[in-house]
Amino acid sequence: MTKIFIKRTMGVVAATGSLIAIPLVLGTGTAGAQGYDWSGVAQCESGGNWSTNTGNGYYGGLQFSQSTWESHGGSGNAANASQSEQIAVAERVLQTQGPGAWPTCGQYLTGGTTPAASGYTDTSSQWTEPTYQEQAASSQWTEPTYTEPTTTEPTTTEPSTTSAQSTGSSSAKWEGGNYVVKEGDTLTTIAAEQGADFDALAQQVDDVDLIFVGQHLDV
Known part of the structure; x- marks a missing residue:
């Protein structure tokens, strides 16, 4: 009986129905990097501490260099960024450099979603755009009234003509x-x-x- 093999992106499926498991392998420049669990990489790189800054020139849970962080859209410093922002930057790095950007720990990248780190509160979704209320002009304003200054006519006293009799x-x-x-x-x-x-x-x-x-x- 002739076997028919169908090529798949992540492995090979035989016509017999048996599934051959293929480990995750991403080459440099792999597209569609969203949908990965970065917790293993963070555990390997920083012990799972997304706010780490040990002074070695690499920051955050995934140990970004400052130049890599900034060139891939990160703001400020990765150690001060939220977990979700670090993951967003990591996914862009993954698209441009592949898992080799993390030479030792990239092997721990798996499919799925990254759970929130224990004891870590991601406040990025809590931000709300401030609202601005336009102050209405007061309807109680009244036009100021001006009082014409009163001018007092100087009083002149006619000099009295006093006769010799007075x-x-x-x-x-x-x-x-x-x-x-x-x-x-x-x-x-x-x-x-x-x-x-x-x-x-x-x-x-x-x-x-x-x-x-x-x-x-x-x-």
């Missing part, structure tokens, strides 16, 4: 007396002409030497 004594009489002082009068001449007592006249003025035209005296 400079006289407050005790001088301008009304009521029976004699009106004429120009050229003195108390002495008035007393002589009117037959009045000089002292009585003197009591009606502040200064016997200063009397005013129009002033009234009792004689």
Whole structure:
């Protein structure tokens, strides 16, 4: 009976139905690197410590050099990156370099998914995009009111024209007396002409030497 063999990517299946197990072998530049369990590689490289930094120039659970980490899209330092970010970078390295990028530990790469490391919390999926709330303009704003400054008109006092009469004594009489002082009068001449007592006249003025035209005296 003729046997028919069908070629498969990962092995050979015989027509008899017997399956020949083929170990995982990836060549340099192998595509489709997603879907692998990296826990074995991490255990071999760093004892499963995804945050390791021993100062040997290699960082994180899969021991990336800084140049390899950055050239394959890693940010910062692998020792500070989340487990999922390290795996994402490792899968890109696997696509470009194959498992030989981990010369000793690449043999521990198996199919499947990488379980979260014990005691390691991956916070990469917990990040949420911040929301920004636009502040609405206040509806209570009112237009400011402006008060016109009041200007006070300066008050001007008309200078009073004071006649010679207003400079006289407050005790001088301008009304009521029976004699009106004429120009050229003195108390002495008035007393002589009117037959009045000089002292009585003197009591009606502040200064016997200063009397005013129009002033009234009792004689």
